[in-house]
Amino acid sequence: MKSQLAIVRHGQSEYNLENRFTGFADVDLTTQGREEAAMCGRKLQGMQFEACFTSVLKRAIETLDIILDTIGQKQLPVYKDAALNERDYGDLQGLNKAETAEKYGAEQVALWRRSFDVSPPGGESLKQTQERVLPYYYANIEPLLQQGKNVLIVAHGNSLRALMMHLENLTPDAISHIDLLTGVPRVYDFDDSGKISYVQHLTS
Template identity: 40%
Template structure:
């Protein structure tokens, strides 16, 4: 007779003990699942190749890493992508790995990504470079069965893992009728000014798509409801998402005005670090790579 191994999983939606929307409420901002947290911020002495050992006191501050996905196959073709689910190019893969090197010494307890493969690939590839060598595991909470079937039954393994929460609220802005069209062709057809307005204004939507303001309503609400509480509790969080979901989150973190956000650009695959302390976020720019003096995450050029 086969031995019975089955018992309560240590990890799975409830076992990770993380506050995320349950499968019953994943499409709306619903109740939080509050359970015990197995993850602890136990590693506080990670080595930066240039700066050496960096201490983090999780009781007083926590780190937030924001990263736009690496170059996607439609970025390469200069196509409006929005919520179309396309993968990274080889260059995008390399950018994600390089990003991972830049953040390899910053503690990460929890990862949030959009539901789109380019953000998930970026987060996973970046974590292959992390000094802690913990394994990022995507949390499947889309159904009760998915939760059960993805259970982990070893506490030791759970402690060597990082839960990855994927959520559509962090997706790229829905680009409406522009999705799949070439950005240069559309600028030639409708004029650069019109296209700039569709791409960078705060409250003007592309045809049948989301404005930055609309995107911000879901992305920032998710950030406040489901990400900020983890930072408050001392967890170190990485968010892998998209140009416009991140622009809206940065607008919130940096208190940018609708006018200021129009000139905020996000490069692919460049991580940005924020420190959360006593209810306030302070931007630390992009973590420095091992072979250079610094990088710039923001550029002004579009089209």
């Protein structure tokens, strides 16, 4: 059955603004982040969702809440799970990215940030993040899409990139070059066979 899946990275957070590694840190949205969430909702106007999923971190939860308020669908069921949390940045969490690059070298920090299977000290690689995201997707989200229901996921840059690898059949090298902008929805159309027939990146 035909269905749609919209994925959204939360709006700008305080650590995004300060150029810090966020990871599991439970930081708030900025004023700009809330505006991005409202703008995202306006871009999704007209889509009717049956279920919503988010992480347990408040920047994603608040973004979803603003989106649902903007599109007038506050009554929808919302499922929160740590499987959709941002990747754990371990010892880098809270550190300024530019200062960390000065300390360890830009090449090493780029490897920690962009590699598929290299973990930052004490943290998760994108591969490890994917190993918790995909089982949750298979068990809880994919069945709804197969039933023809439209689903909205609001989560984080790396948990969503991990899902994108699966949905778009991307290689580790390809995903290393992809960044998800805060508050910008990406919408997947599924055909009757359950395969993706169209992808929209709603930047404007």
